[in-house]
Amino acid sequence: MQLQYTPRQQAFRAEVREWLASNLPEKPLLTLEGEEGFHQHVEWERKLAQGNWGMVTWPTSYGGRGLDLIEWLIFEEEYWGAGAPLRVNQNGIFLLGPTIMEYGTEEQKARFLTPMAAGEKIWAQAWSEPGAGSDMAAIKTTAYRDGDHYVINGQKTWSSRASFADWGFGLFRTEEGSQRHKGLSFILFDLNAPGVTRRPIRQLHGNPGFAELFFDEVRVPVENRLAGEGEGWKVAMATAGFERGLMLRSPGRFQAAAKRLVELFRKHEHNAAPSAREAVAKAWMESQAYAYNTYAVAAKIMAGGSIGAEASLNKIFWSELDRAMHRTAMHLLGAAAELQQFADGSANDWLEGYIFSLSGPIYAGSNEIQRNITAERLLGMPRVGAG
Amino acid sequence: MDFLIAPERLELAEAVRDYLSGTHGPEVLRKLDADGNRDTAIWQGLVEMGLPGLLVPEDQGGLGMGLLDAVLIARECGRFCLAEPLVESAYVSVPWMIARGDTGRLAEVATGDFRPIAAHSINGWHSDGEDGSLHSVDPLRNLAQLPDDASDDPHLLDLGALMASAQLVGLAEAMLDQAVEYSKLREQFGQPVGGFQAIKHKLADVAVALEFARPVLWRAAQALEDGEGSAALHVSHAKLAASDAAYLAGESAIQVHGAMGYTYEVDLHFWMKRAWALSGAWGGRGFHARRVDDAIIGGDHPIGPQNTFA
Numbered sequence A: 001m002q003l004q005y006t007p008r009q010q011a012f013r014a015e016v017r018e019w020l021a022s023n024l025p026e027k028p029l030l031t032l033e034g035e036e037g038f039h040q041h042v043e044w045e046r047k048l049a050q051g052n053w054g055m056v057t058w059p060t061s062y063g064g065r066g067l068d069l070i071e072w073l074i075f076e077e078e079y080w081g082a083g084a085p086l087r088v089n090q091n092g093i094f095l096l097g098p099t100i101m102e103y104g105t106e107e108q109k110a111r112f113l114t115p116m117a118a119g120e121k122i123w124a125q126a127w128s129e130p131g132a133g134s135d136m137a138a139i140k141t142t143a144y145r146d147g148d149h150y151v152i153n154g155q156k157t158w159s160s161r162a163s164f165a166d167w168g169f170g171l172f173r174t175e176e177g178s179q180r181h182k183g184l185s186f187i188l189f190d191l192n193a194p195g196v197t198r199r200p201i202r203q204l205h206g207n208p209g210f211a212e213l214f215f216d217e218v219r220v221p222v223e224n225r226l227a228g229e230g231e232g233w234k235v236a237m238a239t240a241g242f243e244r245g246l247m248l249r250s251p252g253r254f255q256a257a258a259k260r261l262v263e264l265f266r267k268h269e270h271n272a273a274p275s276a277r278e279a280v281a282k283a284w285m286e287s288q289a290y291a292y293n294t295y296a297v298a299a300k301i302m303a304g305g306s307i308g309a310e311a312s313l314n315k316i317f318w319s320e321l322d323r324a325m326h327r328t329a330m331h332l333l334g335a336a337a338e339l340q341q342f343a344d345g346s347a348n349d350w351l352e353g354y355i356f357s358l359s360g361p362i363y364a365g366s367n368e369i370q371r372n373i374t375a376e377r378l379l380g381m382p383r384v385g386a387g
Numbered sequence B: 001m002d003f004l005i006a007p008e009r010l011e012l013a014e015a016v017r018d019y020l021s022g023t024h025g026p027e028v029l030r031k032l033d034a035d036g037n038r039d040t041a042i043w044q045g046l047v048e049m050g051l052p053g054l055l056v057p058e059d060q061g062g063l064g065m066g067l068l069d070a071v072l073i074a075r076e077c078g079r080f081c082l083a084e085p086l087v088e089s090a091y092v093s094v095p096w097m098i099a100r101g102d103t104g105r106l107a108e109v110a111t112g113d114f115r116p117i118a119a120h121s122i123n124g125w126h127s128d129g130e131d132g133s134l135h136s137v138d139p140l141r142n143l144a145q146l147p148d149d150a151s152d153d154p155h156l157l158d159l160g161a162l163m164a165s166a167q168l169v170g171l172a173e174a175m176l177d178q179a180v181e182y183s184k185l186r187e188q189f190g191q192p193v194g195g196f197q198a199i200k201h202k203l204a205d206v207a208v209a210l211e212f213a214r215p216v217l218w219r220a221a222q223a224l225e226d227g228e229g230s231a232a233l234h235v236s237h238a239k240l241a242a243s244d245a246a247y248l249a250g251e252s253a254i255q256v257h258g259a260m261g262y263t264y265e266v267d268l269h270f271w272m273k274r275a276w277a278l279s280g281a282w283g284g285r286g287f288h289a290r291r292v293d294d295a296i297i298g299g300d301h302p303i304g305p306q307n308t309f310a
């Protein structure tokens, strides 16, 4: 164990810091859950890509920097430490990207990865259906074969970013009459293809952060299928692993929030509840613990290991930490918690953050499901009874 | 930067685990509890494994290892609820003696003939003696009044708190394992109780608490070993995370065992009681929470994503 960064790592940190300092948007961007903010964020993705910072761990041949996971963590620390914008293309770069690298053909890699790293195409994930949330194997949307095309019919929902994104990836039933996780295929589709209708759904904060998608005889070339026909479940599980595991939520985001929370507490200490002090210290401790754990997992992967069901522990931990931290901030703000904008005109990021944090325990597989996975696969408890 | 525990270190801990699982099972705890709680054969076995000399320099007959190794072994001692006070004497006192240059008797520590007592004024008593006036809830602890010259050295306190944290992690892991095992065997409503989600989720939460206490412990050990300026903060963090995990594990494990868990008949209580004792020893929750608080909220310890490590 070696807790000091190497001179090379420090130089890299300095390079990231410098680039961010001279390239960050001057004003905070509008929320990416609204149309205007979405496009501002796309601009930011492209700027990142111009600096070659789109996806630092990817091979250089796809627009990455070929960096290792520790360097990725350093990048993320600088990114969140600088207060840089959320990543509008996270579904693409953190979820689909690694999945394509694992399951895609050379042709698919060339076709999809480079534009993804360049921020040219923004991706949405289309798994859930109205009748298939936690029970994802219950999906019904079909894709039947017609020559060298699939023809998709049905409906997806709660697809983040799909209100404005360019492309989607999803699971479709390619074998007629198949049940549960059999007969599904993982297919990439153009959200602007004829027959696709998007209905943006307003979320708790009032913005259309996700959308319902209707498919009416949508034709998709067979070469848009990732891995074999009928292998979709396996591929989707790999993607879900990326989602819960290392990449989706790097610790910097929570450490930055914990730091802001400490600052907020210092400002409001005079009328804070006695318990707030402990909650604030706990936010720091948990965000640090999450960071250490991520470093440990990164080191383990770099040494040839892998993460499995432990990803569920991660997902439970960061989502509940995020919610607790933002709840504490709401309490500290007192009456001002309700304001969308403070008197000085600055946005109430705590309120927006709190609302968003409520979704963390739901998306990427609800925390109840993650607890089931933990109990059954990690602890080896019996798979009987409810769930 | 490499936040990975070297495989050799894990192998050593694994060997200790194998040894203790063969020689220090629950039947030993029950026997010690019934017949008086020391057995020289157990101490002798630890000496033969070289464990008292783990941190004693090689030129004095020890293994010359570091705090991270000791933490890994202390965790195993917690896992098996080891009755002998190996951790406090060999992994708290020894590095403290070395730091003070008090190395005259270290060779005797390695041979097991001298068992130094680590006594810090923050504790009301120490755990390797027979005083008669003090009874711990943990039947395997032998409390004795602190000597008058008990130290108030903060380094000693950090060593003690670190090693208590390591044992707490091991205790919590063992309690989780026991609860999982019991949940598979005990049937109600025609199925193992471990099939019920309310039970699964309780134990999943223990697994989460442990997953995020362990790396904090590793970090604290390495920080103390390296003499990092903020080591005390990391130790306090570890003590809080470990004792919270241990309390959660104990309470959850009792609940999963039902009334059986409330009896002396299952072994669980040994672990739980040790956890209560160690959570308070070497600075309780209040002390460590205040140290974190002073550094993070009241102090100027640099925080935020760019300060994960110094």
Ligand SMILES: Cc1cc2nc3c(=O)[nH]c(=O)nc-3n(C[C@H](O)[C@H](O)[C@H](O)COP(=O)(O)OP(=O)(O)OC[C@H]3O[C@@H](n4cnc5c(N)ncnc54)[C@H](O)[C@@H]3O)c2cc1C
Residues within 6 Å of the ligand: A124, A125, A126, A127, A128, A132, A133, A134, A135, A157, A158, A159, A160, A161, A210, A359, A362, A363, A364, A365, A366, A367, A368, A369, A372, A386, A387, B197
């Ligand atoms: C902000 C946000 C973004 C999202 N983005 C996407 C996206 O981009 N793409 C996409 O495909 N989906 C997305 N989702 C959908 C998300 O994946 C689902 O909401 C999630 O899987 C839960 O499904 P559900 O909402 O149908 O809840 P339900 O499955 O109806 O569950 C309702 C409640 O019952 C609990 N429950 C269900 N089954 C069990 C069980 N077996 N044991 C115990 N409890 C159970 C759940 O935990 C939950 O608390 C998003 C959701 C949110 C909130």
